[in-house]
Amino acid sequence: MSGTQYIPHIIYSTAVTSISMHLLWQRKTADEDRARFKAQASILQDLIEQLRSGKSISDEEITKSRNLARIHGEDKRPLDKEKTDIGWMDVLWGRKTPADLGVSDEWERKDLEQIRKEFEAER
Incomplete structure (x- = not known):
């Protein structure tokens, strides 16, 4: 009988831990995305400055710069709606x-x- 009084606290602590881990993962993903977009913008800005200055740039260099700035998976189809939705069962038990x-x-x-x-x- 004495052990049952702790069940709500165990459930609450599990939920809080799960939510905090999810938020940490979201923050790290946002930081990585921000850094990647900043690098892409920097590459494209350098290419724009070279083109505006009138320097001769080979097509090969332009292609390399564009490939560096390209988002990974840009040519792929968008994610299904099912895969992007995260329900509470997925949060607690995993997918x-x-x-x-x-x-x-x-x-x-x-x-x-x-x-x-x-x-x-x-x-």
């Missing part, structure tokens, strides 16, 4: 990745094969 689902499907397939073999052996 299954396609790799995890593939592993469980493999185990299920092996179990079904084993059951089928045992069933055929009984006949």
Whole structure:
């Protein structure tokens, strides 16, 4: 009986810890994005200054600068709405990745094969 009085505190502390870890991850992601965009802007500003000054720049240098400034995954299709939504169950229990689902499907397939073999052996 005495242990049940601590259950709400355990739940609250777990929730607060989960939320704080999520916010920390969001802050680090924002910092990385900010640094990447700052670097891209710097590269493009240097290219603009070189072009405005009238210096001769080869197409190869322009291509290199544009590739450095390009956002990774720019050519890919946008993320699905399902993947960007994070529910409370995902926050508390985590999200299954396609790799995890593939592993469980493999185990299920092996179990079904084993059951089928045992069933055929009984006949």
